[in-house]
Amino acid sequence: MRDESLRSVLNRAAAFYECTSFQVWASLNSDDPRPVGDVESPSGAALHRMAAAIGMPASDLLAHRLPDAPWLLEPHARNIYCPMCWDEDSVRGEPCSIRRAWTWLLRTTCPQHGCPLRIAPEQWARFTRFHSLPAPQFSEQERRILHLIESFGQALEQSLYFGRPWPDDWRGNPQVARQLLLAVSFNVRKIRDFPLINYVQVSSNLTSLIRGPLHQYEPVRKLRWDSYREIADPALRRASLWATAWTLLPNLSTDLSPGWTKLPGHVQARIRCL
Ligand SMILES: [Zn+2]
Numbered sequence: 382m383r384d385e386s387l388r389s390v391l392n393r394a395a396a397f398y399e400c401t402s403f404q405v406w407a408s409l410n411s412d413d414p415r416p417v418g419d420v421e422s423p424s425g426a427a428l429h430r431m432a433a434a435i436g437m438p439a440s441d442l443l444a445h446r447l448p449d450a451p452w453l454l455e456p457h458a459r460n461i462y463c464p465m466c467w468d469e470d471s472v473r474g475e476p477c478s479i480r481r482a483w484t485w486l487l488r489t490t491c492p493q494h495g496c497p498l499r500i501a502p503e504q505w506a507r508f509t510r511f512h513s514l515p516a517p518q519f520s521e522q523e524r525r526i527l528h529l530i531e532s533f534g535q536a537l538e539q540s541l542y543f544g545r546p547w548p549d550d551w552r553g554n555p556q557v558a559r560q561l562l563l564a565v566s567f568n569v570r571k572i573r574d575f576p577l578i579n580y581v582q583v584s585s586n587l588t589s590l591i592r593g594p595l596h597q598y599e600p601v602r603k604l605r606w607d608s609y610r611e612i613a614d615p616a617l618r619r620a621s622l623w624a625t626a627w628t629l630l631p632n633l634s635t636d637l638s639p640g641w642t643k644l645p646g647h648v649q650a651r652i653r654c655l
Contacts, residue, residue, distance in 0.1 A: 382470075382478040387445050388459060389479035389506075390435070391420050396506035409434060421456055422448040447481050451606060452542045458613035459484045460501040463491035464513030471511045479505075487534035487622065489615035490527075497527065497590050500614045517586040522636055526587065529637055530619050533626035537562075552629045557652060563604035564651040565624040566612065573597050577648050578620035582640035591619045604651065 382389075388402070395402040402420075409430050410417045417427040423446075432439035449456060461483045470477055479501070482492050489498050496516065502508075519527065539545035540555040547554050553561070565577040579593030594617060601608075612618055623639050635642075644652075 382475060384480040384482055385445060385478040386421060386447055386459065386481050386484065387423065387431070387442070388420050388456065390431075390445070392506040393476060393478065394434075396504075419449065419456055422446050445481070447484065450542075451610070452486055452538055453610070454484050454486050454613060455607065455610040458611050460503075460505065460613060461498050461615060462501045462505065463494055463496050463498055464516070465494040465496045466491060467511040468513050477505055477508045477511050485538065486610055486618070487538040488531065489534065489619050489622075490531045497619075498615045500616070519586055520584065523584060523586050526583075526591075526623065526637060527619075529626055529630075529633070530591075530622045533630065534618075534622045537622075537625075550631050552631070553652075558625055558629055559606065560604065561625045561628060561648075561652050562621050563606070563609055564648050566609060566617065566621040567601045567604060568598035569601065569604075569651050570647055571600055573599055577645065578617060578624055580640055581620045581623060590616055591623060592616045593620055 391402045391405055395405045398405060406420055410427055413426055413430075415426065416424060418424045423431065428442055428446075429439045432442045435442070447453070453459075454461070459479060462477070462479065463483060466480065467477050483498055490496065491498055536545070536548070537555060537558050540547045541559060568574050568576050575593055575597050577593075581591055581593065583591050609621075612621075620639070627633060627637070627639050628644050
């Protein structure tokens with residue numbers, strides 16, 4: 382399918398054969414003693430076997446590779462979807478699939494529809510038809526909050542990984558912003574607790590789109606980017622981007638506040654340069 386990731390292809394094959402994606406991948410490569418790579422970035426031989434099994438030219442499949450990178454979700458955390466894309470797939474009689482365009486870590490919006498991305502149901506690859514709930518009618522303030530989150534996420538991504546300068550009037554720098562994203566997403570207290578993003582206050586239309594985790598976390602001593610890349614749910618990443626943008630961007634109006642004016646001391650203590 383268009384822009385489909387190779388892991389999505391594998392998951393759909395596994396659903397078809399009523400087994401796990403691990404079993405399909407192992408079966409496909411069982412005769413090859415050489416390293417076969419990850420399904421998103423397979424060895425040439427593994428890619429050819431995959432193409433032969435599907436019945437398509439290997440060159441077509443090659444165009445769907447997605448080598449891992451720090452600006453992408455961790456490979457096993459990429460079950461994300463756009464409800465409008467899946468609705469359109471269903472209308473065309475096409476299967477649901479996961480697009481590569483949805484796997485960017487600091488982006489939580491479908492580039493085609495501007496629609497907030499969501500975490501996919503675990504059994505999505507078994508869906509034959511999909512009907513999303515009607516999209517909520519966002520208020521002007523809700524749209525501004527979603528826009529702030531998306532524009533900040535993209536600006537941070539571009540500064541961290543693609544050489545774009547950090548805006549002069551923003552506080553900190555891209556590395557501080559990255560550290561802050563981690564500090565608000567994980568438990569930086571000394572006892573079991575919720576992270577700061579559990580305290581974001583949102584209006585009703587945004588409750589499923591911006592939130593913290595459902596359970597408390599153990600304290601985390603070392604904040605790691607790879608842990609952030611494992612946060613599949615866009616709702617949690619939106620909350621952390623919002624909290625970080627609110628801290629670093631100057632002169633935001635108070636109606637864009639996530640629910641506090643100043644960063645709590647225990648979070649601030651983890652960001653030495655602020
Ligand atoms: Zn879409």
